Amino acid sequence: MTDIASTHRNLDALQLRRKTTIRIVVAALGPLLVLATGSAQPDSLYRESLEAAGIMLIVVGILGRTWCTLYIGGRKARTLVADGPYSVSRNPLYLFAFVAAAGLGAQSGSLIVASLFVVGAYAIFVPVVRHEEIALGALFGAEFDAYRKRVPRFLPRLSQWQDAPILMIDPKHYRQTALDGLILLAFVPAFYAAEWVRTLVPGLPILHLP
Template identity: 45%
Template structure:
């Protein structure tokens, strides 16, 4: 299976999960009343995670942007973890869930994102191992898949940056911010009784 095919499958699965997630988002509320300190603190923590996601994905794209097929990148963020783009997406997914004012929903969203990307990563690793052979298998054995290991950090003196790819990744990551007004809209619709609350989470 080619990397392009794997990435296409990833996008399709991700769209399905996002559509399901929006429905769950709409009918879920926090056990902490809106406007209370705990509720607001969880929402702000979620915003911090979303911003970290946007900045982190943009940073990683400076190294990998458009080069995943052509080159085997293992410097910068790719020196401490194999999939920094996905790692920062987990943070963003958790931040999205927290916009309901629920830590539990944040963890559920991060877990679902991990599940989707884990399946895709297994396919990507097979493709890259076939392409790069022993050097990639050594990388697999040495560098963690998702959790960063800072002691492995090494960089390169110069980078060839492809601005369109970086800007595209930045723009894609900005979508996570839509969760903030969307959560407020659903909360208002729940308060007015236009949509039901089927689930309350801490």
């Protein structure tokens, strides 16, 4: 029989490595914010609309992740969560992370940068998802196999929605997810700081991306 406590520790360690990888990637992408920008003028309707849409996507991503945590916070290695958002997508937390990443990248004024942020998030999260699926398969066996066949990995199948009659909320995990979201929102001023740096340094930006 799989040791639940050991599996839970392994999943926690996996999440820690994921967060460390995200920090490294964010640090590596920092120079890109200064060297590249959207090709549209800063005050143009297109750019302002793209940045506003990006803010909306970030908020949707944050709210979506905190909503998902209501269902799965502290339960991942103890029970197979298959209700609420998890009845239509196996990984709604990561799906909303993709949404937030697109919104964050859109703050550059470039659809290409927004797409790169989504691709980067996908590259980080997919290996995590695969390791989690192995762990959940070991824990829940045939029950997880049936769930995996029924529910898509990311894109939701809304016709399968099934809510939970009662939710047991883990305040610690909920607070942590909300805090992570606020930290993500705090990156938005970094784009304005990068724009300010570009006005001070001759020859910047080097790249103008659509």
